[in-house]
Amino acid sequence: MTAQLEYPDLQDSEALLSVQGLWKVFGPKSGRVPYRPELAAMSRARLLEQTGCTAAVRDLSFDVAPGEVFVVMGLSGSGKSTLVRCLTRLIEPTAGSIVFEGEDIRAADEKRLRTLRRSKFSMVFQHFGLLPHRKVIDNVSYGLEVRGESKPDRRRRAQEVIDLVGLTGNEQFYPEQLSGGMQQRVGLARALANDPDVLLFDEPFSALDPLIRREMQTEVVRLHREVGKTMVFITHDLSEALKLGDRILLMRDGAAVQLGTGDELVGAPADDYVREFVRDVPRADVLTLRWIVRQPRSGEELSGLELGPDVLVREATRQVLESGHPVKVVSDGQLLGVIGDEEILAVVADRDTTPSPVRASPHSARTGEGAVS
Ligand SMILES: Nc1ncnc2c1ncn2[C@@H]1O[C@H](COP(=O)(O)OP(=O)(O)O)[C@@H](O)[C@H]1O
Numbered sequence: 001m002t003a004q005l006e007y008p009d010l011q012d013s014e015a016l017l018s019v020q021g022l023w024k025v026f027g028p029k030s031g032r033v034p035y036r037p038e039l040a041a042m043s044r045a046r047l048l049e050q051t052g053c054t055a056a057v058r059d060l061s062f063d064v065a066p067g068e069v070f071v072v073m074g075l076s077g078s079g080k081s082t083l084v085r086c087l088t089r090l091i092e093p094t095a096g097s098i099v100f101e102g103e104d105i106r107a108a109d110e111k112r113l114r115t116l117r118r119s120k121f122s123m124v125f126q127h128f129g130l131l132p133h134r135k136v137i138d139n140v141s142y143g144l145e146v147r148g149e150s151k152p153d154r155r156r157r158a159q160e161v162i163d164l165v166g167l168t169g170n171e172q173f174y175p176e177q178l179s180g181g182m183q184q185r186v187g188l189a190r191a192l193a194n195d196p197d198v199l200l201f202d203e204p205f206s207a208l209d210p211l212i213r214r215e216m217q218t219e220v221v222r223l224h225r226e227v228g229k230t231m232v233f234i235t236h237d238l239s240e241a242l243k244l245g246d247r248i249l250l251m252r253d254g255a256a257v258q259l260g261t262g263d264e265l266v267g268a269p270a271d272d273y274v275r276e277f278v279r280d281v282p283r284a285d286v287l288t289l290r291w292i293v294r295q296p297r298s299g300e301e302l303s304g305l306e307l308g309p310d311v312l313v314r315e316a317t318r319q320v321l322e323s324g325h326p327v328k329v330v331s332d333g334q335l336l337g338v339i340g341d342e343e344i345l346a347v348v349a350d351r352d353t354t355p356s357p358v359r360a361s362p363h364s365a366r367t368g369e370g371a372v373s
């Protein structure tokens, strides 16, 4: 979704959700770990060996912009579920701050937390978490019932979101009568019914077959376009992350390795771990022209064509190869450089080109943090 959405520069005040120095440590006397420099600096394995504590989340800081799809990606055990549960304090953080819509979440009492979880956050889980003895319509309206809304209001709202997620006609079925993909649509509808400010997804499609999974990803992209909700989406799947994420936070052993747009992770991996992670991605599908533009050579003849820096290499391939001469890459009337057959073919043939991105748009300036570890 990166290409369609433009955000203003992310100032603190504009973040919907701001996480600073977040830690979750499990184990004996876990509370001291973030505050004792010699413990905080230890690798996860070493810390476990020396203290019996697991640093599930280690010193994470990031902001999520309103309307953004923020993906947290990492292998199993990297701390994703712990992180997303810390955000609503289903798991109590060990240290750090969480500010949501200007409110200090860590200072909220139990009553306030319940209200927040009912009205501001909705979660979609891997194993759907549907109530087996309730029909689809009653699963979807459950949250509204808990909130004390009247039956006609609940029904109306539930039907609205059931239609929105493509479940029309299935209202009277029980969950077990539906396929996995359909059950997760119920999960989506239930999350949307509350009209939350942010949707939290914890690997919602991991249990689904690959085809259904892709269909559900497309569904999330469509829903995001239609309802524009802020989403924090957890996944271990890189192609899912690239498809959905405006930005991606890559975690390893509880810590952040890199935070950036998909093209930044692929085009400028922060370290060998990220490089290995993104190695098999078809680069032409992810990299944009800004990553491969070069300065014109003296006396070089240019074609009449002009392309923008955010065009995907895949989309520009034919035009550039057919033009006969290098094509200009122009942003806001300013010539950033040119792209010829060589540059295109290097990406299409998947040769590492050590790209040098031209950081001209507000979009790339905003997301240009690079390595965060
Ligand atoms: N309640 C717990 N007690 C002890 N260790 C835990 C607990 N929950 C998670 N962990 C550990 O924290 C690490 C991160 O787990 P998790 O957040 O579930 O990762 P992910 O969701 O990325 O697979 C793992 O090493 C896991 O074993």
Ligand SMILES: [Mg+2]
Binding pocket: 080, 081, 082, 203
């Ligand atoms: Mg998990």
